[in-house]
Amino acid sequence: MASFAYSQGTIIVNNYSKFDFYGFLMATNSTSGCYPRVGNDGVIVVPAESHMGNGLELVYKDYMGQFSSSLYPTANWVVTLNPTSSSIMAWNNVNLSPGGTIATTTKWYATKFDMMDAGTTNSSTENFRANMNIANACGTGINNYFVTSSGNNSAEMFTISGITYLQLY
Amino acid sequence: MIVNNYSTTYDFQGNISAHNFAGGCYPYVTSSTPAAITVPANSHTGNGQELAYKNFRDQFTGSLYPTTNWTVQLSPTTSQVRAWNHVSIAPGGVIASNVKWASSQFQMYFAGTSTPEPSFSGLIGESPDPCTGATGYISTPYGDAEWFNITTGNVDYSYLQIY
Numbered sequence: 177m178a179s180f181a182y183s184q185g186t187i188i189v190n191n192y193s194k195f196d197f198y199g200f201l202m203a204t205n206s207t208s209g210c211y212p213r214v215g216n217d218g219v220i221v222v223p224a225e226s227h228m229g230n231g232l233e234l235v236y237k238d239y240m241g242q243f244s245s246s247l248y249p250t251a252n253w254v255v256t257l258n259p260t261s262s263s264i265m266a267w268n269n270v271n272l273s274p275g276g277t278i279a280t281t282t283k284w285y286a287t288k289f290d291m292m293d294a295g296t297t298n299s300s301t302e303n304f305r306a307n308m309n310i311a312n313a314c315g316t317g318i319n320n321y322f323v324t325s326s327g328n329n330s331a332e333m334f335t336i337s338g339i340t341y342l343q344l345y
Numbered sequence: 346m347i348v349n350n351y352s353t354t355y356d357f358q359g360n361i362s363a364h365n366f367a368g369g370c371y372p373y374v375t376s377s378t379p380a381a382i383t384v385p386a387n388s389h390t391g392n393g394q395e396l397a398y399k400n401f402r403d404q405f406t407g408s409l410y411p412t413t414n415w416t417v418q419l420s421p422t423t424s425q426v427r428a429w430n431h432v433s434i435a436p437g438g439v440i441a442s443n444v445k446w447a448s449s450q451f452q453m454y455f456a457g458t459s460t461p462e463p464s465f466s467g468l469i470g471e472s473p474d475p476c477t478g479a480t481g482y483i484s485t486p487y488g489d490a491e492w493f494n495i496t497t498g499n500v501d502y503s504y505l506q507i508y
Contacts, residue, residue, distance in 0.1 A: 190439065192432045229437065311420060321425050332433065334419035336443050337367050343439065345432050 185335070187284040189220075189234035190227035190343045193329055195300045197222040197344055199289025201236070206283035210314035214239065214282055217252035217264055224294040227343075238274045243267035284340040285312035287333065291344065304329045310340065346446045348396035349389035349506045352453070352488050355462060357384040357507055359451025361398065361412075362470070362477070363444040370476035371419055372440045374401065377426060378414035386456040389506075398446075400436040405429035446503035447471045448479040453488065453507070462487050469505060 184203055191197045199222075202215040226232035226247075236242040236250070243249045249267070255278060256262040265272055272278055286309035291300045299305065306322040310333050323330040331344045350357045358381035364373040376382060388394035388409075398404035398412070405411045415434055418424040427433050434440050448470025453462050465487040470479030472492070483490040488508055495502045 188439075228439070318420050318422055320419050320423055323425070330425070330433075332417075332419055332425070334372060336365055336369070336372070336439070341439050343433065 184279050184282045185338045187236045187340045189222050191222045192227050193344045194224050195291035196224050196294050197289055198292055199287055202286040203282040203284045204312055204314045208313050211258050212278050212282055213256040215254050216250040217254050220248055239272040240267055285309050287342050302329050308333050346398040347504050348384050350384045351389050351508050353387045355453035356386050356456050359449045362448045363446045364476050365443050366445055372444055373418040375416045376412040377416040382410050401434040402429055448477040449505055
């Protein structure tokens with residue numbers, strides 16, 4: 177069934193902030209335990225003010241298809257199958273195909289990011305950086321909202337109907 | 346969201362909530378400042394004094410009874426407060442597009458006073474709704490409250506009416 181083929185769900189990143197998002201998006205076992213775990217290898221950059229309102233949001237429907245369909249493609253994924261074994265897989269590695277075991281047993285759950293002044297690699301003086309996650313089978317608890325100490329910026333992560341959203345303000 | 350308070354004896358004081366109805370209750374958004382929105386006795390569409398909230402943002406400038414802050418729950422265990430004009434809850438955004446008005450926790454007060462009518466209160470809303478457990482109709486010796494929805498021209502209107 178098609179729904180199984182995309183059980184990892186879609187992830188959408190809406191960056192409404194004036195900073196560039198430099199970060200990682202991670203998926204983990206959707207039912208129990210922490211493996212497999214999948215995250216992008218090279219940092220993903222979603223420029224300031226890139227969101228659904230202007231069609232510049234990041235959309236990853238699956239590990240493989242995102243390379244051709246997303247505005248911000250990930251070429252390589254770090255795949256961790258157990259605590260002692262981790263490997264880098266290219267986006268078109270057959271093991272990452274939508275119907276494969278890795279895709280069908282994982283679900284987006286976490287991010288870590290550092291927001292940079294737009295167009296630079298200088299961390300924002302707002303210290304707008306965080307590790308965040310939604311409820312997950314790995315049992316890390318829920319940490320789905322972050323606000324900077326100044327209160328000027330915030331981020332939220334949540335799931336609606338199989339789509340996981342990370343929104344930065 | 347429209348609140349018509351046809352009661353001439355009691356002011357309405359309460360909050361208003363909206364939440365996701367498509368598999369799960371979250372996001373869940375509740376008016377939080379003021380803690381209780383007041384719609385005075387005899388305030389309704391008949392005299393143009395009804396409460397009308399088009400969305401979380403525009404109600405602040407467009408409604409007679411504005412809400413300054415909304416509490417947004419993205420999961421059962423976490424929440425944050427968002428000002429009416431925060432992008433997170435703006436019309437067209439993910440949260441606003443995935444929630445629908447659902448319920449109101451209210452208490453009626455003798456008009457112009459802070460004296461409650463203890464028996465005229467409750468949790469009213471869309472019913473049945475496992476997310477809120479609200480009832481759609483409340484009947485008391487002092488008055489009644491009802492919640493219903495009307496869809497016209499692809500726009501959903503939720504009504505809370507007090508008699």
